[in-house]
Amino acid sequence: MGAVKPVYVELDIRSDMEKLWERTQSPDLHKQWDLRFTEIRYLPKTADEPQRFRYTTRIGFGLRIEGTGETAGTINTEDGTRTSVLRFGSDSPLSLIREGGGFWRYIPHDSKVTFMTRYDYKTRFGFTGRLIDRIAFRPLIGWATAWSFDRLRLWLEKGIPPATSLQRWLVHYGIAALLAALWLYQGIVPKLVAPWAGELDWLRATGLFNGSERETLAVLGVLEAAFGILVLIRSRDRTIHALACVGLMALAVPALVANPQLWAAPLSPIVLNTAMIGLHGTAAAMSSDLPSARNCRRKPQQTKRTGGEAHDVHL
Known part of the structure; x- marks a missing residue:
């Protein structure tokens, strides 16, 4: 099998930077809109350590997947662009994802912020795991990421709580x-x-x-x-x-x-x-103001954006 592409999602959100930053960087707010996680909590750290966190995803029938991650770094540029680099992984035998990494990028404009993510991961279970990932899991988690981004947009732009959107x-x-x-x-x-x-x-x-x-x-x-x-x-x-x-x-x-x-x-x-x-x-x-993954862009735009290319963070 050939190499699979990383998951990429991009969406323009009419919001100021600080509100968007808060609702994506605060664990209590993040877990409300992100379909991929049931719980996110920060772990204790010292001043010179990266922020580590633990996440939980319930998959039904009383089963759940747990993993850990850390904020590997946050980059701020002179034009106001912010990039948060993350690493994550799971030792759970139920998790297809073994380890991975990616970034969130926030590019400010006059009345909106372009919010994007790109991440990739390694799977377990050998050839079977890679096949499941290519056929089903990666398309599903990409859809869940895009759907969640649009649910976040509705929360910021329309004031619709994520639970109500769902x-x-x-x-x-x-x-x-x-x-x-x-x-x-x-x-x-x-x-x-x-x-x-x-x-x-x-x-x-x-x-x-x-x-x-x-x-x-x-x-x-x-x-x-x-x-x-x-x-x-x-x-x-x-x-x-x-x-x-x-x-x-x-x-x-x-x-x-x-x-x-x-x-x-x-x-x-x-x-x-x-x-x-x-x-x-x-x-x-009830057909209006529903979250939809189709509102997001799933491929980086070819033209160069303010704050650098979407793929200039190497995982």
Whole structure:
């Protein structure tokens, strides 16, 4: 296998330097926004020693990974740029990371600070560990770093606490996943797999399709299933949710006209469509100001930046 690239994340944050510095360098504040860590605490030190720290990451089922690190140095330049160099490692048998290092850099501008990180690490478990890292772990930890940077941005720019950002993100994408599953089920099962269970009779009762009800139902099923996938991948697009609400009403009204008894039927499609409209409205209302890894740059810019190139700290 060829060499893998270090993790790199960069984001412009509308904040002054001191606030950003405090929320990234203070352990109690850092652990609030960084998805990678559950706990960070400084270890005692003397005046001439680098600051050492211990970190903990809970991975579920009562398991956790612990590691240690140290601030290897902090560099300040005349233009106000700051660079904090870190070393870290873990002796935990559950940790894929054995040791690593990197930096955080803060480049001030008139109304914002460019906040960036670059880090790399060595893995354990030999070839298997390197393969897992390349295929899954490195993309995941890179995404978590970028997502966390954007959560920090929302905290500084919008005043949204990190815990609230996480809750809103989970609720939004949980609703989106549920809606996608409902659209897929309604498109595949009653329309494509088991049309005889009732959907075909309903379509015939409308009298609109003159013997082509089966084909029409199949087309509707494919469209609903495709729309379910679209809801999942474009859940933050309010236009998608608006179209869904229109479509659900367009499906419910003819069904009720063709069979007025549906309003009182058990598991009425009228009730289901109304509930889905409510969920789409909730997902649309919660689609703004959610943290997203896509807001970050994942490669160093080619042009030279104030404070030096993004890759001029060697690990």
